Amino acid sequence: xxxxxxxxxxxxxxxxxxxxxxxxxxxxxxxxxxxxxxxxxxxxxxxxxxxxxxxxxxxxxxxxxxxxxxxxxxxxxxxxxxxxxxxxxxxxxxxxxxxxxxxxxxxxxxxxxxxxxxxxxxxxxxxxxxxxxxxxxxxxxxxxxxxxxxxxxxxxxxxxxxxxxxxxxxxxxxxxxxxxxxxxxxxxxxxxxxxxxxxxxxxxxxxxxxxxxxxxxxxxxxxxxxxxxxxxxxxxxxxxxxxxxxxxxxxxxxxxxxxxxxxxxxxxxxxxxx
Amino acid sequence: xxxxxxxxxxxxxxxxxxxxxxxxxxxxxxxxxxxxxxxxxxxxxxxxxxxxxxxxxxxxxxxxxxxxxxxxxxxxxxxxxxxxxxxxxxxxxxxxxxxxxxxxxxxxxxxxxxxxxxxxxxxxxxxxxxxxxxxxxxxxxxxxxxxxxxxxxxxxxxxxxxxxxxxxxxxxxxxxxxxxxxxxxxxxxxxxxxxxxxxxxxxxxxxxxxxxxxxxxxxxxxxxxxxxxxxxxxxxxxxxxxxxxxxxxxxxxxxxxxxxxxxxxxxxxxxxxx
Amino acid sequence: xxxxxxxxxxxxxxxxxxxxxxxxxxxxxxxxxxxxxxxxxxxxxxxxxxxxxxxxxxxxxxxxxxxxxxxxxxxxxxxxxxxxxxxxxxxxxxxxxxxxxxxxxxxxxxxxxxxxxxxxxxxxxxxxxxxxxxxxxxxxxxxxxxxxxxxxxxxxxxxxxxxxxxxxxxxxxxxxxxxxxxxxxxxxxxxxxxxxxxxxxxxxxxxxxxxxxxxxxxxxxxxxxxxxxxxxxxxxxxxxxxxxxxxxxxxxxxxxxxxxxxxxxxxxxxxxxx
Numbered sequence: 001x002x003x004x005x006x007x008x009x010x011x012x013x014x015x016x017x018x019x020x021x022x023x024x025x026x027x028x029x030x031x032x033x034x035x036x037x038x039x040x041x042x043x044x045x046x047x048x049x050x051x052x053x054x055x056x057x058x059x060x061x062x063x064x065x066x067x068x069x070x071x072x073x074x075x076x077x078x079x080x081x082x083x084x085x086x087x088x089x090x091x092x093x094x095x096x097x098x099x100x101x102x103x104x105x106x107x108x109x110x111x112x113x114x115x116x117x118x119x120x121x122x123x124x125x126x127x128x129x130x131x132x133x134x135x136x137x138x139x140x141x142x143x144x145x146x147x148x149x150x151x152x153x154x155x156x157x158x159x160x161x162x163x164x165x166x167x168x169x170x171x172x173x174x175x176x177x178x179x180x181x182x183x184x185x186x187x188x189x190x191x192x193x194x195x196x197x198x199x200x201x202x203x204x205x206x207x208x209x210x211x212x213x214x215x216x217x218x219x220x221x222x223x224x225x226x227x228x229x230x231x232x233x234x235x236x237x238x239x240x241x242x243x244x245x246x247x248x249x250x251x252x253x254x255x256x257x258x259x260x261x262x263x264x265x266x267x268x269x270x271x272x273x274x
Numbered sequence: 275x276x277x278x279x280x281x282x283x284x285x286x287x288x289x290x291x292x293x294x295x296x297x298x299x300x301x302x303x304x305x306x307x308x309x310x311x312x313x314x315x316x317x318x319x320x321x322x323x324x325x326x327x328x329x330x331x332x333x334x335x336x337x338x339x340x341x342x343x344x345x346x347x348x349x350x351x352x353x354x355x356x357x358x359x360x361x362x363x364x365x366x367x368x369x370x371x372x373x374x375x376x377x378x379x380x381x382x383x384x385x386x387x388x389x390x391x392x393x394x395x396x397x398x399x400x401x402x403x404x405x406x407x408x409x410x411x412x413x414x415x416x417x418x419x420x421x422x423x424x425x426x427x428x429x430x431x432x433x434x435x436x437x438x439x440x441x442x443x444x445x446x447x448x449x450x451x452x453x454x455x456x457x458x459x460x461x462x463x464x465x466x467x468x469x470x471x472x473x474x475x476x477x478x479x480x481x482x483x484x485x486x487x488x489x490x491x492x493x494x495x496x497x498x499x500x501x502x503x504x505x506x507x508x509x510x511x512x513x514x515x516x517x518x519x520x521x522x523x524x525x526x527x528x529x530x531x532x533x534x535x536x537x538x539x540x541x542x543x544x545x546x547x548x
Numbered sequence: 549x550x551x552x553x554x555x556x557x558x559x560x561x562x563x564x565x566x567x568x569x570x571x572x573x574x575x576x577x578x579x580x581x582x583x584x585x586x587x588x589x590x591x592x593x594x595x596x597x598x599x600x601x602x603x604x605x606x607x608x609x610x611x612x613x614x615x616x617x618x619x620x621x622x623x624x625x626x627x628x629x630x631x632x633x634x635x636x637x638x639x640x641x642x643x644x645x646x647x648x649x650x651x652x653x654x655x656x657x658x659x660x661x662x663x664x665x666x667x668x669x670x671x672x673x674x675x676x677x678x679x680x681x682x683x684x685x686x687x688x689x690x691x692x693x694x695x696x697x698x699x700x701x702x703x704x705x706x707x708x709x710x711x712x713x714x715x716x717x718x719x720x721x722x723x724x725x726x727x728x729x730x731x732x733x734x735x736x737x738x739x740x741x742x743x744x745x746x747x748x749x750x751x752x753x754x755x756x757x758x759x760x761x762x763x764x765x766x767x768x769x770x771x772x773x774x775x776x777x778x779x780x781x782x783x784x785x786x787x788x789x790x791x792x793x794x795x796x797x798x799x800x801x802x803x804x805x806x807x808x809x810x811x812x813x814x815x816x817x818x819x820x821x822x
Contacts (some may be wrong), residue, residue: 003296003299005292005296007289007292010730011729011730011731012286012560012583012586012587013585013587013730013731014583014585014599014729014730015555015584015585015599015602015603015785016730017583017585017604018553018555018582018583018584018603019584019602019603021582022551022553022582022603022606022607022608022611023606023728025551025580025582025607025608026606026608029580029608032299033294033582034292034296034299034307035286036289036292036293037286037287037288037289037291037292038286039286040304042730042731042796043794050761051288051289053287054289054293055289055292055293055296058296058297058300058403059296059299059300060296060299060300060303063296071794072771073769073770075771087610122782124768124769124785125769125770125781125784126784129606129784130644137798151399181285181287181288182284182285182286182287182288182290182316183285185314198554220398221347221349221398221399222347222398222399223346223349231306233399235399236290236397236399236400236403237591246317246345253318268335277570277573277780279566279570281563281566286560306573307571308566308569308573308581309560309565309566309567310563310566310567311560311561311562311563312560313560313561325562325563328563328567329563329566329567329570331576332567332570332571332574332677333570333574334570334573334574334577337570367582413666455559455561455562455564456558456559456560456561456564456590457559457590494672495621495623495672495673496621496672496673497620497623509673510564510671510673510674510677511563520591520619522590
């Protein structure tokens, strides 16, 4: 039994995801298929990359992670298969995979080219069905990656889609809102390591600036502030999120994906513990 | 093979549900995971409780039902595991479980405390991943509930979240709209037993009052009225629903969750059969 | 192991789909259940028929396809079970099935009547749970269709729900937009064979007329036009679609399901290859 995960922007209203599962089960009848999500905003490689990073490590060793967020379907962009110690990954070469591969370490990485393992003919509109599903099913069945195509040079892969936050000064970090989740939480590109670096400054309390509205300190849980009050927290995806206790931060701050977030340091106020 | 059901307010746009499934399959590789729904409105314990009641009994004996609608994540609310003759249940102590436990009869009920069966460390933002998924997987694998923590006193559990309808007089029942489903059907908290009690009155036909608009009698099927016409019916969730044949009752009546519904009795009109 | 697919208009916010899966797994514990989609617009038999056609063939031989888009639930419409060389189908007799049965060729077709294989009592509001799920599970387990009820005359089935495009002249084809997908692609009822027929005319290039705005030629892939530009293409569902490269054709053209699309022929422009 092997687990195959699917992460796409296909949505759930059309038969596209079901068709991919049909193709997979036609090849690998005992695959366990798990949806990570199919509601990535169309062609949003940044969010796809963020969500893959947050999810992949929680699956059983041996899982095959298939990601189809693919603005370039039908063009000459490559499709990449990579194997790490624990997992296999299949995705377009569009900046989606680099962060997870950097985390996990690459054992083998190839360009998917061998027509023997795709549906025939391959359409130019639905590579999820014609390439990703059958190739992913065969990877789950144990096919060696070398069968799929030539090794590639990691340095020539498209660069990571997720922007890194930037230190303007040692006390000032400029980040970005990468995604807004179902609860209205604003997920930023600021990582715990960035926070630690700010906290190494002499005035070491964190102030978060959201378009001129401020949150002081990082919270440990949603209910560490009163209901309907905002907080900053290292969220369950591993990044700093802006949330509102029992509320919706997107509506509270009227912010959206791509908007900036700025972190500065300040002297910790007397009696403040967060 | 064991069935694990998931009922949450996590939505499907983010990786949260997929991550829970990854954790479950990492522990219990042959679990069959079924989504009841993940689109409970955020923190709506009433709808979660209603939907669990409607669904749980249709699953195979031995199924583990995991419910994560949890306004108190990270606070000191308890998590409860309960075993009945046919099923196991795992949910926060927030009023979600009492109706199904009253239906089924409790064999064992404990507070989930043993860190041996959770992910480590347990975050304060995502107990679905860190507690509910791994504990539910172990229950499906046969772990005895007593391993999870101490027995609790059922009387000290948080009271049922679903409000009971109230008889203002023997002929007047005041109920509430608990939820609006995908078709726009208005699902109330009025049960068949309440209707029977009204029907034991001398003038025993039912009149439903929806903010001053009336429906007379209970229908047996949607098409017992003309297309686009409203009806009251005991719906498939086991409660009285207000529907519109081939239409949308929410839009027809301009009503929403929490709005009142009033039932009175009247003399059955000549020739009326419903 | 048998595959059961589900195609409904139940949506995902309510427990209806989960309940069907519970009933299926209670009868056929090792069934692999795959969602084709549950987000058919309520009672839209045309889109259900289109999506079934696009999806069914990609599933393993032996799969049971259950379709519950059923404006007539509780009325006296029939439920049909059909067996072809490769698949079994279960759906209301409302025009949903004829196109796939015409493709595949019918071996056996019956009206589902035998109460032995349904839940008891059968409600008049939720045949998905009470009839389709248990009967589909038994078909997957190998039950002979003849057990379900009497053979029916295919000619007396309700006619196909999908309208055929009409040739007004040999050079003018009038079609219809059948559905708008998640990406905003406009899926028409024009098939490759219709295009071939137009292309057999002396002036054999295709012009697509969308409410007075024109697309010349059929594209081979989305990126054969510039970003944000429209194109016509044989889409992955097997019909002509109107798309916008990295954009949304529904918004671009301000068109919707049911709107007309007209194809005419013209002399191929010099240097044009599409």
